[in-house]
Amino acid sequence: MLRVVLDTHVVVSSLLSPLGPSARIMTAWRQFKMTLVSSQAILEEVGGVLNYPRIRAKYQIDDKDIDRLLNLLKKYAILAAGKGKVPGALPDDPEDEKFLECALEGQADVIVSGGHHLLTLKTFHGISIITARQFVEQYLS
Numbered sequence: 001m002l003r004v005v006l007d008t009h010v011v012v013s014s015l016l017s018p019l020g021p022s023a024r025i026m027t028a029w030r031q032f033k034m035t036l037v038s039s040q041a042i043l044e045e046v047g048g049v050l051n052y053p054r055i056r057a058k059y060q061i062d063d064k065d066i067d068r069l070l071n072l073l074k075k076y077a078i079l080a081a082g083k084g085k086v087p088g089a090l091p092d093d094p095e096d097e098k099f100l101e102c103a104l105e106g107q108a109d110v111i112v113s114g115g116h117h118l119l120t121l122k123t124f125h126g127i128s129i130i131t132a133r134q135f136v137e138q139y140l141s
């Protein structure tokens with residue numbers, strides 16, 4: 001089964017835009033059409049972004065919504081231990097190296113990202129890096 005790492009932008013977008021490509025990806029995961037690979041660092045970032053007051057207010061997200069999403073991810077995604085390191089792989093955005101680390105450690109086939117620095121790589125150690133729209137077109141159509 002296809003193993004996929006979703007960056008924070010994609011996970012958050014799936015909750016904020018229920019009809020967009022990111023939501024379609026999360027639906028496919030919940031329907032067991034792919035395996036999601038994540039890590040504690042990614043989950044922490046997702047929780048942090050969803051807790052921004054501006055986002056909570058604009059999209060009417062409450063603690064229950066955030067907890068439900070994070071618990072779903074913890075329970076059903078494969079969680080990489082987070083011990084792999086790829087220092088210097090993204091010198092302009094080292095914070096996003098966590099997605100590369102997760103993908104390598106979790107033996108992912110694809111990273112789905114909305115981040116410019118990740119998308120510029122296109123591949124990393126044989127792992128494709130594509131947008132949510134590209135993922136939907138290539139794997140869900």
